[in-house]
Amino acid sequence: MLHNEEAKTRLRRTMMFVPGNSPKMINAADIYGADSLMFDIEDSIAVTEKDTARLLVAHALKTLKFNSETVVRINHPTQTPFGLDDLKVILPAKPNLIRMPKIEDISEIELVAKEIEKAEKEFGWPEGTINIIGAIESVKGLYNVREMCKHPRMVAIALGAEDFIANIKTNRTKTGIELYYCREQILMAARDAEIQALDTVYSDIKDMDGFRNEVTNSRDMGFDGKSCIHPKQITEVHKIYTPDDKQIAKALKVLDAFQASLTDNKGVLNVDGKMIDKPIVVRAQRVIDQAVAAGVDVEEKRA
Amino acid sequence: MKNAVGREIPEQIKGIGTVRLYEGEFSALPKQFGAARKIRYGKPATDKVLASIDEAIEKTGLKNGMTISFHHHLRNGDFLMKMVVERVAAKGIKDITIASSSLSPCHDFLVDYIKDGTVTALESSGLRGELGKYLIDNPDVLKKPVIIRSHGGRARAIEAGELHIDVAFMGAPMCDRRGNCTGRLGKSAFGSMGYAMVDAAFADQVVIITDTLSEEPVFPYSIPQSDVDYIVVVDAIGDPAGIASGAIRITKNPTQLVMAKYAAEVMDKTGYLKNGFSMQMGSGGASLAVGQYLREKMEARGIKGSFGVGGMTGVFVNMLKDGLFDAAYDAQTFDIPAIESMATNPRHLEMSASMYANPWNAGAIVNDLDVVFLSATEVDLDFNVNVITDSNGKCMGASGGHSDTAAGAKMSVIMCPVVRGRLPMIRDHVQNVVTPGESIDVIVTDRGIAVNPKRTDLLEKLQKTNLPIKTMKELQDMAYEFVGVPEEVKLSQDDKDIIAVIEYRDGSIIDVIRKPIYD
């Protein structure tokens, strides 16, 4: 029985990218407070260093205790000669997630899921100890995203914009119109499969205004989080994903009224003259959950 | 004999008179009147301007066994000490004590003059570079160990008569014909003359060495003509590139930024960030980053500070300019924006090292500080701090204003990572104690924050927050988990191998620097 509910619902506002062949960066990775750390042994690693990078990450995972969730981005298992060797070395080191780049077909997910299952059996770990996050980086992947998201091992789906934009033969713009469709599709597929959706990396670390803009937009669209390449991006994302005092106070009001309505049998719920129905209650709970997860003391935000 | 921080200090130290042991931050009280000033006689129509440094040496009557002093406002761009010592040696004068407010790598040339007997003793705030290395390898080469003093401690020693200066050679980038001089103007401008002011007031004779002799009166002046005996004009007193950089940048190092963020949060959550507060920011990257985070909070909440003290850099003077503080008190100016600020902003005030940090006067400004942010080369479980040697026993730092500000401020905050490279920074015992644990309230690391147990008030406030509050032992355990427990570097216990004595700001001996034994 696959037990990975926690992996599907845990906070993933920020997934920070850590180059897998840099011991210096691996050593410091955990101090920035990212929700997840993605150790990369794929695109940031030269072809001649794939072997040492996977060894370094595996040893790091086995030895260091990380507060954040640990993710390893392996090389593609069928499009490159490195992916399967990555799994052989990385899985015994027990990362929380395997990140699969450039996913296009369900068979790729099934292949990795099988390797994970084998490892869990071999080491006596509960089924669902290690799960998968996939990245859509091509049109083909986008067209198959709904099916891939539904695989039981998939807990999150991400967008890899650089490759995707190259695939559709255009450029990155400030408005992001070139990514509008794929973002929406990825998000829909994630919600349909009840898994998380993570937005792509923003590479211009000097342009914090542009960054904040993009994160706010993707938050409003419904994305659960963002990939980060610099610690200062982490702080900004967390700020944007944390409800403000007003929102928290309002949410508490809604939840209190809902609780009261359960006992006094009024049938219709009313807060500040506005009718409250179930979706509003669900949204209010999400606001509180986000605030609590961000470390806010919600009780002191009551109006 | 063990002193109050548990350091073993010999009863007798060659060349040092009475050994007073460190007994506590505020335990040594002055019992006598201070140094008497040498009375000179100024005759009418005297031209103080001499033809050369040689003439200054002759006219001041500098001879064997005397003590000469320099300030370190020219930092690593100083040409002056070399110019003077070369001429002193050329005249065959020997057995000179150099009392400089600090020493930089550009002073490594002193090794040659120690070897030939020109220089036989050193008193400084810092010891670095090849000079530091040479002395570690040859502890016996000077007639007595180097005396390391804090900035406040040096001012105290001069004013109390413990450090007697025969001739002070003070570099000034602009000086008028009568001797009134300033650090604000000129091609080698360096801003405040804080350290020089004390020497000029108490040395038996004062020689100003300048590279711009002004025909017009210099004003405002940092050193008045009534303290100046002679003036020598040279081509350049220093290299501007080594004196002051362009605006010192706030660190981009993510680890430093994490600590700076924590430090700013600590100040905020302990209630010290409120209207009218005062602070000292160091000049290091992490300290400046704290300033930036505090600035954001001040602007968001409309908080205005009263004054800042330092060690002035562009970061702070910009806050002054933008109305976030009422005044800046400057004992040493670090970068070009700060030098310009001192020349143009009336709220940017120059002060002497004595006003800054001397524990034996009517009230140094360190006593008025709410918070100070400092760094460390290492810390230990008792919150003692080292800023002068590294884990290998190598001399690479300075006492500076560290122990002065830590003692005076209401809350002293140290920023230091748990590990640097592969070395744990949280020792059982630091290699050398410069600032005692009783002066340190909070140690901020990249992995957690420790509060001195005696500050139950701070602990109570901080434990209510989300900040990762840990004990020093927990932080040390974290460090050991990452890198393992190191083998201790052995230090020679032979008293002949003492390279330096570290004086606490009150003149008592808080520690000694011993030669490491390498096998």
Place this chain on the structure above:
Amino acid sequence: MAKVLAKSATAGFEEKNDALVTVTPGQTGSGIVVNLKSSVQRQYGKHIVEVIKKTVTTAGFADVVLDVIDKGAWDYTMEARVEGALERGMK
């Protein structure tokens, strides 16, 4: 049966917190020989040599010469670099 290293190989980089490890096959019976130059020689020299030897033995090799330039690598990094070099020495 101990594995025999086929050829010389290196792994790692001479960078902060990393180590450059070069492995060379040793004469049969010469054992594991470690030449270490470390930036933390005094504090961890002995310990690092032990870590290296243990890693080599666990990997199944007996006669290897290792030349290591260490710039403060933590243990897990040293193990990974030694393993990586040995692996390359068998390709």
